Amino acid sequence: MSSAPSDGPARPEPQRRTLPKDVPLPGDRIKPRAAAKPQFTQTVLLLEAFVVFFCTLVAYGLRTVPNAWPLFDPPSGAVIWTVGLVLSVALLVLSRLVTAPGGYLAGTLVQLPVIAGGLAVPFMFLAGGIFAVLWVAALRLGGRVDAERAAYDAEHPETAPNVEPKARGRRRAGARPEA
Numbered sequence: 001m002s003s004a005p006s007d008g009p010a011r012p013e014p015q016r017r018t019l020p021k022d023v024p025l026p027g028d029r030i031k032p033r034a035a036a037k038p039q040f041t042q043t044v045l046l047l048e049a050f051v052v053f054f055c056t057l058v059a060y061g062l063r064t065v066p067n068a069w070p071l072f073d074p075p076s077g078a079v080i081w082t083v084g085l086v087l088s089v090a091l092l093v094l095s096r097l098v099t100a101p102g103g104y105l106a107g108t109l110v111q112l113p114v115i116a117g118g119l120a121v122p123f124m125f126l127a128g129g130i131f132a133v134l135w136v137a138a139l140r141l142g143g144r145v146d147a148e149r150a151a152y153d154a155e156h157p158e159t160a161p162n163v164e165p166k167a168r169g170r171r172r173a174g175a176r177p178e179a
Contacts, residue, residue, distance in 0.1 A: 033149065037142030042095045044138045045107055048131045049091035052114060055127070056084025059120045071119065080120070087113055104139060111135055 059080045062068040087110075094110055097103045111132045118125030153160035 036145035038099050040138035040142040041098045041107060044134045045091050045095035048114060049088045051127055052084060052091060053088045055117060055121045055124050056080060
């Protein structure tokens with residue numbers, strides 16, 4: 001007695017992939033890549049928002065420490081929280097708006113109050129300066145990566161994800177040839 005029932009002809013095995021996974025086969029859908037510049041700048045602004053929030057906590061804790069505010073009298077807790085939270089929320093909102101018109105300019109301008117936070121917490125002079133450098137690097141490197149991707153896609157249209165399949169020389173499945 002056979003333990004495996006016979007259902008008819010055997011099914012053909014699926015075609016095995018012999019090329020590396022990063023090489024598309026004909027008919028594969030190529031996923032478009034997200035632009036690098038917005039990703040880099042959004043990341044910088046999000047991280048900066050968290051640092052500003054935690055420095056707000058430090059400033060709030062230092063308001064009762066004697067001689068912690070050598071340049072002026074310590075502000076009230078409400079003022080510290082208002083300024084810190086407004087700046088943190090502004091950074092969060094700008095991280096979503098960097099691709100909008102003027103978004104990169106607004107992100108550049110918001111670096112100034114972050115650096116000025118060093119008047120309340122001296123560490124913010126260092127942290128704000130580091131984030132300003134990261135912001136400039138994100139703008140430059142993100143733009144460079146996007147330009148190199150566009151140049152590569154122009155040289156290799158058969159694997160370019162943002163080019164219509166018809167322009168790549170492939171016909172859509174079920175499409176009739178033009179007479």
